[in-house]
């Protein structure tokens with residue numbers, strides 16, 4: 001395999017999922033999502049779908065009515081990783097990974113996940129409105145989205161945009177749009193540090209292995225910028241809220 005391929009595969013290699021989330025926190029969210037046997041589960045902006053696969057497994061695929069899942073994303077490499085994960089857990093007949101725009105998906109489901117992907121709908125409010133149309137009545141949405149933990153610096157606002165509110169504002173936005181809150185929790189500092197560290201680690205390891213690669217200087221500069229921004233501009237400023245919502 002050429003070093004080009006190594007760079008592509010190393011980017012997210014150290015991440016379990018592409019969001020600040022511990023194993024314990026993920027298990028709690030899946031319990032609150034309460035996937036029932038035979039449910040249809042949809043993940044919009046699924047990445048490689050680790051949570052989707054766990055949600056489908058939680059619903060169960062062995063009984064008379066198997067739980068089924070669909071993950072939608074625009075990143076073909078992430079989707080390929082999801083398909084390989086599904087095959088490794090014998091879930092490939094139960095979970096489909098589809099290349100496409102999250103906002104263009106209209107087939108409803110009983111349980112919908114949308115984590116770190118609100119921007120694909122044009123922001124948090126627009127995402128909550130669009131997702132109300134794909135969550136079946138009586139269904140549940142696991143929504144993961146950014147909020148300000150502290151007043152943002154100008155630099156943080158430039159990175160994350162002006163659409164974000166504080167947690168109280170986010171909760172109010174869900175209420176105004178007709179959702180009922182079944183669960184709220186936020187990523188803690190260690191989850192964020194682990195997220196940023198694992199995001200960096202795959203690429204740092206590539207850099208340390210292939211320092212002579214023609215792209216090494218550019219990758220080094222990107223990683224240095226990201227780490228500088230994290231510790232200087234948004235660590236402890238931007239948070240990630242996980243909401244389980246019903247309607």
Ligand SMILES: C[S@@+](CC[C@H](N)C(=O)[O-])C[C@H]1O[C@@H](n2cnc3c(N)ncnc32)[C@H](O)[C@@H]1O
Nearest residue numbers: 017018045046047073074075101102115116120
């Ligand atoms: C922060 S990642 C979160 C991935 C996943 N939900 C998880 O928790 O691991 C955001 C994902 O949204 C996807 N994405 C961005 N724009 C999209 C769009 N317009 N339609 C579908 N997916 C999109 C990206 O490819 C990426 O996989």
